[in-house]
Amino acid sequence: MMDTKLNTKSVVTEGAERMNQPVVARESVYNVKNLNLWYGDDHALKDVNLDIKKNEVTAIIGPSGCGKSTFIKTLNRMVELVPIVRTNGVIEYHGRNIFEKEYGVEELRTSVGMVFQQPNPFPKSIYDNIAYGPRVHGVKNKKILDEIVERSLRRAAIWDEVKDRLNENAYGLSGGQQQRLCIARCLAIEPDVILMDEPTSALDPISTLKVEELVQELKSDYSIIIVTHNMQQAARVSDKTAFFLNGEVVEFDQTDRIFGNPTDKRTEDYISGRFG
Amino acid sequence: MAANRTIFGENLAILDQKVFLLARKTMQQIATTAEALEKYDQDIARGVIANDNELDDLELEINDDAILLIAKQQPVATDLRRIITAMKISSDLERIADYAGNISKAVLRVETFPYVIDISLLKEAFETLLDMTETAIVAYRDGDVEKAKALSDLDNVIDETTYKALRQYMRHMSLQPIVVDEVMQFTNICRYIERMGDHLTNVGEHLIYLEKGKHYDLNG
Numbered sequence: 001m002m003d004t005k006l007n008t009k010s011v012v013t014e015g016a017e018r019m020n021q022p023v024v025a026r027e028s029v030y031n032v033k034n035l036n037l038w039y040g041d042d043h044a045l046k047d048v049n050l051d052i053k054k055n056e057v058t059a060i061i062g063p064s065g066c067g068k069s070t071f072i073k074t075l076n077r078m079v080e081l082v083p084i085v086r087t088n089g090v091i092e093y094h095g096r097n098i099f100e101k102e103y104g105v106e107e108l109r110t111s112v113g114m115v116f117q118q119p120n121p122f123p124k125s126i127y128d129n130i131a132y133g134p135r136v137h138g139v140k141n142k143k144i145l146d147e148i149v150e151r152s153l154r155r156a157a158i159w160d161e162v163k164d165r166l167n168e169n170a171y172g173l174s175g176g177q178q179q180r181l182c183i184a185r186c187l188a189i190e191p192d193v194i195l196m197d198e199p200t201s202a203l204d205p206i207s208t209l210k211v212e213e214l215v216q217e218l219k220s221d222y223s224i225i226i227v228t229h230n231m232q233q234a235a236r237v238s239d240k241t242a243f244f245l246n247g248e249v250v251e252f253d254q255t256d257r258i259f260g261n262p263t264d265k266r267t268e269d270y271i272s273g274r275f276g
Numbered sequence: 277m278a279a280n281r282t283i284f285g286e287n288l289a290i291l292d293q294k295v296f297l298l299a300r301k302t303m304q305q306i307a308t309t310a311e312a313l314e315k316y317d318q319d320i321a322r323g324v325i326a327n328d329n330e331l332d333d334l335e336l337e338i339n340d341d342a343i344l345l346i347a348k349q350q351p352v353a354t355d356l357r358r359i360i361t362a363m364k365i366s367s368d369l370e371r372i373a374d375y376a377g378n379i380s381k382a383v384l385r386v387e388t389f390p391y392v393i394d395i396s397l398l399k400e401a402f403e404t405l406l407d408m409t410e411t412a413i414v415a416y417r418d419g420d421v422e423k424a425k426a427l428s429d430l431d432n433v434i435d436e437t438t439y440k441a442l443r444q445y446m447r448h449m450s451l452q453p454i455v456v457d458e459v460m461q462f463t464n465i466c467r468y469i470e471r472m473g474d475h476l477t478n479v480g481e482h483l484i485y486l487e488k489g490k491h492y493d494l495n496g
Contacts, residue, residue, distance in 0.1 A: 259352045261489030273281045
């Protein structure tokens with residue numbers, strides 16, 4: 001009889017690992033434990049447990065109303081702006097529970113930047129949009145501000161397009177440029193984490209690809225959590241993917257695994273477009 | 277929730293049907309070449325050779341369909357594996373059909389009938405080969421991993437039978453060197469049948485990959 005044991009150390013499996021990420025034990029940025037959230041009586045997040053690692057792109061996918069945007073907004077406590085919200089459970093950010101009374105929300109949001117679905121530049125010049133955050137944090141020196149503006153715009157891959165019109169109103173930029181400007185504005189305060197809530201859903205395909213490339217570049221310095229309706233985008237840009245359904249995390253795993261051979265039938269049905 | 281992607285689902289089903297069709301045609305080629313050998317019927321052998329183009333074209337059509345589905349539908353997970361598997365299985369089937377053609381060509385090269393050697397072991401190997409092909413087709417149709425694994429045992433039977441036949445023919449050649457040219461055709465046929473078994477085993481491995489998402493070595 002020949003040996004018919006499963007060959008788990010196959011070349012293809014090793015190749016897939018190489019294609020994705022070297023297998024290294026990364027430090028956790030967020031450790032979410034038994035998070036529950038209610039909007040009034042509506043139980044919107046149910047026992048969510050996720051361990052989000054540093055310098056990785058984590059994608060949150062799921063059909064409309066599954067709780068993915070709610071979840072990402074709990075990570076910087078923005079969800080608290082909704083008056084009827086109640087939460088329990090723990091979100092540890094670098095080991096400290098962000099729901100602790102003494103945890104300052106400003107401190108949290110300085111470290112955790114956010115980019116929204118619709119580009120939302122301030123009605124100011126391109127320069128002032130980027131310099132706004134550092135100024136609020138007390139940077140007055142023009143030379144330092146100039147450096148921050150250039151560095152942030154370069155990092156967001158938009159410098160070459162705007163360097164000669166820094167004093168023009170940001171509203172004059174295209175949608176895709178405005179979104180990269182918002183990313184640059186987010187980078188100017190040197191955050192640790194960038195939350196992106198469907199950052200490309202209002203953009204054309206080319207701008208979308210530029211933002212996706214940017215996400216890939218930024219992950220060497222930041223941890224990125226991206227909510228997306230676009231499953232192929234999650235497959236392209238993320239290291240790990242969490243699939244949310246009806247407020248629960250159905251599956252959270254390496255993106256290769258989620259899109260290659262998911263464990264749960266519901267994940268498979270969703271990613272292959274069978275529902276949602 | 278409402279089911280989506282009906283057209284994609286229909287296209288996948290059509291792709292499957294084409295793979296089945298190729299498998300059935302391949303099985304027919306094996307059966308026909310076995311008949312040509314058994315009866316020493318050169319017309320039947322020529323028919324097998326002529327039919328081969330049709331199978332080649334079907335394999336190319338499956339590849340084209342698969343490439344279009346990947347490009348246009350961005351399949352993932354099982355859907356993607358199904359498409360890749362269809363391409364790989366059809367490639368193996370096409371090779372098997374080529375070997376059937378090679379066997380028919382060997383029959384055309386044989387000049388003496390009744391044959392100078394006993395072909396009962398070859399007939400036996402052909403029967404196992406047809407059994408294997410049927411098993412592979414049913415395994416594909418039903419997504420039956422156990423049946424796919426069973427291909428490995430059948431391949432062992434083919435290996436043993438063709439090995440026995442080869443030994444017999446070698447002995448014959450050493451005793452009667454004058455018939456070497458004739459007997460060489462039969463040793464080639466042994467080798468072709470053995471390779472057909474290996475390709476069918478590959479089909480089994482692809483089927484397990486399709487169902488489980490894991491690689492499985494049935495030839496190991």
